[in-house]
Amino acid sequence: MAGIYIHIPFCRQACHYCDFHFSTNLSKQEEMVDAISWEIRDRRDYLHEDVETIYFGGGTPSLLSGLQLKKLFDTINQNFNISGKAEITLEANPEDLTEEYSNTLLDSGINRLSIGIQTFDEQKLKWMNRVHTADEAIQGYENARATGFSNISLDLIYAIPDHDREEWKKDLASINSLNPEHISLYGLTIEEKTVFRKWEKENKLIQVPEDAAAEQYLYAIDFLKAQGYNQYEVSNFGREGYHSRHNHAYWAGVPYLGVGPGAHSFDGQNTRSFNVRNNARYMKAINESLEHVEHEALSDIQRINERILTGLRTKKGVDLNQIASLADHRLEELHSDFLNEMERKNMIERVDEFLRLKPHGFLVADEIALRLFFSDE
Numbered sequence: 001m002a003g004i005y006i007h008i009p010f011c012r013q014a015c016h017y018c019d020f021h022f023s024t025n026l027s028k029q030e031e032m033v034d035a036i037s038w039e040i041r042d043r044r045d046y047l048h049e050d051v052e053t054i055y056f057g058g059g060t061p062s063l064l065s066g067l068q069l070k071k072l073f074d075t076i077n078q079n080f081n082i083s084g085k086a087e088i089t090l091e092a093n094p095e096d097l098t099e100e101y102s103n104t105l106l107d108s109g110i111n112r113l114s115i116g117i118q119t120f121d122e123q124k125l126k127w128m129n130r131v132h133t134a135d136e137a138i139q140g141y142e143n144a145r146a147t148g149f150s151n152i153s154l155d156l157i158y159a160i161p162d163h164d165r166e167e168w169k170k171d172l173a174s175i176n177s178l179n180p181e182h183i184s185l186y187g188l189t190i191e192e193k194t195v196f197r198k199w200e201k202e203n204k205l206i207q208v209p210e211d212a213a214a215e216q217y218l219y220a221i222d223f224l225k226a227q228g229y230n231q232y233e234v235s236n237f238g239r240e241g242y243h244s245r246h247n248h249a250y251w252a253g254v255p256y257l258g259v260g261p262g263a264h265s266f267d268g269q270n271t272r273s274f275n276v277r278n279n280a281r282y283m284k285a286i287n288e289s290l291e292h293v294e295h296e297a298l299s300d301i302q303r304i305n306e307r308i309l310t311g312l313r314t315k316k317g318v319d320l321n322q323i324a325s326l327a328d329h330r331l332e333e334l335h336s337d338f339l340n341e342m343e344r345k346n347m348i349e350r351v352d353e354f355l356r357l358k359p360h361g362f363l364v365a366d367e368i369a370l371r372l373f374f375s376d377e
C-alpha cells in the first residue's frame with residue numbers, strides 16, 4: 001500500500017489566517033503542472049507498491065482545469081500502479097464547484113472532495129478574507145452532491161474571535177444539516193507572517209481564550225457523536241466507512257510520495273524528504289535538472305517518537321506493544337508517574353495494550369506526546 005500527495009500551490013487570494021505554501025500569481029499554473037508532471041515521472045521508482053490513495057492538496061487544487069487534471073492523472077497512471085479501489089481526494093474551494101466543474105472532477109477520477117467551508121457566518125468569512133459567501137459554500141456542496149459525489153468532507157474552524165458559543169453551535173447545526181460523510185474541525189491559530197498576526201500585534205485581534213476554545217471543541221465532539229460521526233483523530237470525524245484512508249496511511253507509516261513545491265515524502269522505512277517550498281525555485285530546479293529535494297534520515301528514536309505523536313492523535317491510540325518492540329524500555333514503565341497523573345486528570349486511558357487520549361487530552365495532544373518522547377541520549 002502506498003500514497004501520492006500532489007501539492008497545488010496557488011490560491012485566488014490569501015486567507016488572513018493561512019500560512020500554507022501558495023502563490024496568488026496564477027499565471028504560472030500551466031508551467032507548474034508541467035513541472036509537477038516531470039517530478040512524477042522522475043520519481044516513479046520511489047514507491048514499490050500499489051497506490052491506494054491520491055490526495056490533491058494546496059493551495060487550491062480546484063483551480064486546476066480539466067485538461068491540467070488530465071495531464072496529471074495521465075502521468076500518474078503511466079508511472080504508478082493505481083489500485084482500482086483507490087481513494088482519490090481533491091481539496092476544493094466551494095466557489096469553484098459549479099455543476100460543470102464538479103462533473104469535470106468526477107469524470108477525471110476524483111472520488112472524494114474535501115471542501116473548505118470554515119464558517120457559515122457571512123461577516124466572519126469576509127473578515128477572514130475567504131473568497132466565497134456562505135450561500136456560495138452551500139451551493140458548491142449541493143452542486144457536488146447533485147453531480148454524484150458520495151464522499152464529501154467539510155472543514156470548519158472554531159475559536160474564531162468574536163464568534164461566541166451560540167454562533168459556533170449554529171455553524172455545527174448548519175454543517176450537520178448538509179449531512180456530509182466526513183467533517184474536519186480546526187481551531188483558529190495565529191501564525192507568523194499572516195495578516196492575523198499583524199492585526200494581533202496592532203491589538204486589532206484578540207484570540208479566543210483557551211478555555212472558551214476548549215469548550216467549543218468539547219461541545220463539537222459531543223454534538224457530532226450524537227449525530228453519528230465517529231471521532232477517529234483529534235481533528236477528524238467520519239461516518240462509518242468514510243474515515244479518510246489517506247490520513248490513516250500517513251499515521252500508519254505507509255510510504256507516500258509528495259510532489260510539488262513544499263510537499264514531503266516518506267519511504268516507509270527511515271527517510272523523509274522535503275521539496276523546496278518556493279514556486280519559482282521549484283520550477284527552476286526542475287527545468288534545469290537541479291536538486292529540489294532534501295532528505296532526512298530518521299534515527300530509531302525519531303521513528304518511535306513519531307509513532308507516539310501520531311498514535312496519540314488517533315482514537316485508536318499508541319500501540320504499547322509496538323513501541324516496546326522498537327524501544328529498549330516500555331513506554332508505560334518509563335513514564336508511569338506522568339501517565340498516572342494524566343489518568344487522574346481524565347486526559348488519558350489505557351485500553352488493552354493501547355494508550356488513548358480522552359476528549360480533554362485531545363486538546364493538548366502534542367504537549368502530552370512531547371512528555372512521552374524517548375530521548376536519544
Ligand code: SF4
Nearest residue numbers: 011014015018058059
Ligand atoms: S484557500 Fe486554503 S490554502 Fe489558500 S489561502 Fe485560503 S486557507 Fe490557505
